[in-house]
Amino acid sequence: MNRTTVSLIAGTAALAAVTGFATLSSPKAAGTAGTAAELPVERTSLLCPSPSASDIAETSYTSFTPVTKGAGSGGKAELQAAAEESDGKSKSKNKSKGKKADKPVLEPAEPGKPATGDTSGGSAPALVGTAEGEFAPGWTVQETTEVAAGSGRGLQGVNCAAPDTEFWFPGASTAADRTDYVHLTNPDDSAAVVDIELYGKDGALDSTLGEGITVAPHSSDPILLSTLTEEKQENLTVHVNVRSGRVGAAVQALDDKLGGDWLAASTDPSGSLVLPGIPKDATAVRLVAFAPGDADADLKVQLASPSGLITPAGNETLHVKAGMTASADLGDVTRGEAGSLVLTPTDTSVPVVAALRVVRGKGHDQETAFIPATRPVGTRATVADNSAKGTTLSLTAPTRGATVKVTASAGSKGGEAVSKTFTLKAGTTQNVEAPTPAGLKGTYALTVEHVSGGPVYGARTLAATEDGVPGFTIQALPNDRGMVAVPEADQDLSVLQK
Numbered sequence: 283m284n285r286t287t288v289s290l291i292a293g294t295a296a297l298a299a300v301t302g303f304a305t306l307s308s309p310k311a312a313g314t315a316g317t318a319a320e321l322p323v324e325r326t327s328l329l330c331p332s333p334s335a336s337d338i339a340e341t342s343y344t345s346f347t348p349v350t351k352g353a354g355s356g357g358k359a360e361l362q363a364a365a366e367e368s369d370g371k372s373k374s375k376n377k378s379k380g381k382k383a384d385k386p387v388l389e390p391a392e393p394g395k396p397a398t399g400d401t402s403g404g405s406a407p408a409l410v411g412t413a414e415g416e417f418a419p420g421w422t423v424q425e426t427t428e429v430a431a432g433s434g435r436g437l438q439g440v441n442c443a444a445p446d447t448e449f450w451f452p453g454a455s456t457a458a459d460r461t462d463y464v465h466l467t468n469p470d471d472s473a474a475v476v477d478i479e480l481y482g483k484d485g486a487l488d489s490t491l492g493e494g495i496t497v498a499p500h501s502s503d504p505i506l507l508s509t510l511t512e513e514k515q516e517n518l519t520v521h522v523n524v525r526s527g528r529v530g531a532a533v534q535a536l537d538d539k540l541g542g543d544w545l546a547a548s549t550d551p552s553g554s555l556v557l558p559g560i561p562k563d564a565t566a567v568r569l570v571a572f573a574p575g576d577a578d579a580d581l582k583v584q585l586a587s588p589s590g591l592i593t594p595a596g597n598e599t600l601h602v603k604a605g606m607t608a609s610a611d612l613g614d615v616t617r618g619e620a621g622s623l624v625l626t627p628t629d630t631s632v633p634v635v636a637a638l639r640v641v642r643g644k645g646h647d648q649e650t651a652f653i654p655a656t657r658p659v660g661t662r663a664t665v666a667d668n669s670a671k672g673t674t675l676s677l678t679a680p681t682r683g684a685t686v687k688v689t690a691s692a693g694s695k696g697g698e699a700v701s702k703t704f705t706l707k708a709g710t711t712q713n714v715e716a717p718t719p720a721g722l723k724g725t726y727a728l729t730v731e732h733v734s735g736g737p738v739y740g741a742r743t744l745a746a747t748e749d750g751v752p753g754f755t756i757q758a759l760p761n762d763r764g765m766v767a768v769p770e771a772d773q774d775l776s777v778l779q780k
Contacts, residue, residue: 318767322353322419326764329530330361330409330442331465331544332502333401333427334434341427342400343409344667346691346727347393350419350764357415360386361399361423361442363407364467364502393417396666396694396727408467408502411442419764422727424667426755430748433461434542436649437746438534439755441546441665445469445528449547451520452570452607453637453652456480456508459538464520466495467502467530474527478505481572482515485605497529504534517609519572519635540641541649543755548654551575553631555655556586557638558622559676559741559756560615562713565648566641567612569623571634573602579632585615586622586678591709600625602634620713622678622739625655643752651743651756658737659686660761664729665742668716674743675716675728679706682736689731690717694724706738730759 333341345359387409390397393416413421423442429435445467454462468474478492492510497503507520522531536542549555551574560567573579579602584591594615602608615621625636637654668690677686689701697719704714719726730740740759747753 318769320765321768322350323764323766324414324418326413326418326421327444327469328411328421328423328442329445329467329469330411330423330425331440331467331532331534332408332504333406333425334429334438335405336429336432338431339427339429340400340402341406341425342398342667343388344396344398344424344725345388345390346396346422346664346666347390347413347417348420348662348664348729349394353416353419355416357417359390359411359413359417359421361388361409361411362386364410364500390417395692396725398694398725408465410467410469410500420662420664420762422664422666422762424665424757426667426744433538434536436541437744437753437755438543439744439757440532440544441757443530443532443546445530447524447528449522449531450551450572450635451533451545451547452572452635453545453639454507454518454520454533454535455516456511456514456518457516458514461536462507463504463534464507464522465502465504465532465534466497468497468499468527469530470527471499472527473498474529475525476529477523477525478510479521479523480507480511481519481521481605481607482513483517483607487511487513517570517607519607535652537650539648541753543651545637545652546654546758548635548637549657551633551635553627553633555625555634555636556622556678556680556739557636557653557655558678558711558739558758559653559743560621560623560638560640561642561743561754562616562618562620564616564640564642565614565644567615568639569600569610569612569636570607570639571600571602571636572607573604573632573634575633576604577632578603579634580628581625581634582628584624586624586680586709586711588619588710588712591624599628620676620711622676622711624680640756642754647752649753651754653741653756654758656739656758657760658739659730659732659759661765662729662731663740663759663762664727665757665759666727667744668726668728668742670718670722672745674713675740676711676713676743677704677706677730677738677740678711679708679736679738681708683708684735684738685733686738687731687733688714688716689729690719691727691729693719693722693726696723697721697726703733708736
């Protein structure tokens with residue numbers, strides 16, 4: 283009995299160190315008083331969606347792993363093209379087939395230094411990535427695409443994400459000027475079966491075409507939302523639920539007039555949410571929220587500005603009916619200052635998901651990006667593909683003051699890492715003067731580490747003006763889950779023999 287229990291504890295600890303998805307505690311029922319230790323994860327998976335069908339699109343990939351104490355040495359990371367497009371029951375924008383590429387698209391050489399790769403032209407494949415050993419803890423990959431003209435023109439960016447079994451995307455659309463796809467990527471050896479549900483202002487949209495979509499092993503399928511329903515709605519919430527297997531999911535939102543970007547999944551439904559990093563020159567901001575449960579939600583809407591929490595005039599609260607998508611146009615809510623949106627319950631806490639659609643520019647020179655509600659930075663968070671110009675790091679401490687350390691990595695082609703410490707006042711957002719590597723050549727990564735105080739949320743904006751059009755994209759900085767808590771057993775395990 284003693285040997286079996288000790289083996290179980292050791293096996294559970296090893297599993298946690300590999301996956302990084304669960305925090306484990308000592309088995310109190312067994313009478314031990316062990317404490318949890320933080321260990322680096324040993325294996326991480328990331329999935330990058332197919333970037334663009336445009337023949338004039340140019341896509342770059344940037345991989346970065348922070349140097350992590352205790353991660354040891356050895357291992358590797360690589361991004362490989364998905365084997366083929368799925369033949370599942372869907373209508374996708376490309377159905378190319380082909381053998382899996384022999385050479386990885388991207389293969390980093392060492393932690394602490396970004397690695398880059400790129401593609402040109404349309405129909406680039408989705409990528410399946412795996413990192414092991416010292417490359418796994420905090421592994422981050424950024425996909426950035428420049429589209430010079432046409433629907434969705436501008437700058438599109440997305441953090442390649444881990445596979446999961448459920449995703450919420452408030453802020454999608456089937457409006458006449460929008461072309462939205464849900465990209466599903468299956469990294470595993472067996473097929474995944476997925477349901478896609480759409481919720482509008484009056485509730486669920488009638489559709490059977492989103493049920494039982496099969497995504498073949500090591501394949502990717504972009505699902506055009508307008509093929510799932512005949513209804514044209516400006517604001518939709520997309521729910522991706524995986525019946526079997528697991529997938530990566532992201533929404534590509536392309537607008538005929540306002541450019542486009544990737545809409546990443548909102549954090550898990552919660553009574554309070556933070557949507558960080560609204561650009562100070564945003565000309566239009568729209569909040570879209572959804573309550574997945576059976577109860578209505580009443581939310582207090584506040585803006586965390588550089589001077590503190592303020593309430594937008596005319597948008598003090600938002601009522602979200604159960605099972606229905608609600609929206610509010612906030613206009614130029616930041617009024618020339620850094621800002622983040624903070625949603626809290628006015629009374630009873632009801633779980634919701636939310637996202638912002640942000641527009642910069644005026645007239646024909648407008649571009650769009652999205653900010654989903656996100657998790658806090660936690661212990662550490664990283665964002666890659668930063669440049670000496672056009673990078674803005676926004677940090678907010680919605681409830682209590684906090685201190686963070688921001689490190690700019692070495693450059694992908696040269697330069698030395700540099701760090702700075704910042705203090706944030708409670709209820710404020712700051713566009714901090716993030717450091718840049720000394721002697722920078724190429725791109726670099728920014729890593730934010732929580733030092734003290736309350737929770738911190740962050741987002742990074744990349745901006746690049748092309749022919750007068752203010753192209754930009756925004757990525758949140760959620761905790762990288764590079765460390766996992768595993769139990770330490772007591773030295774005296776005689777109690778387990780009873």
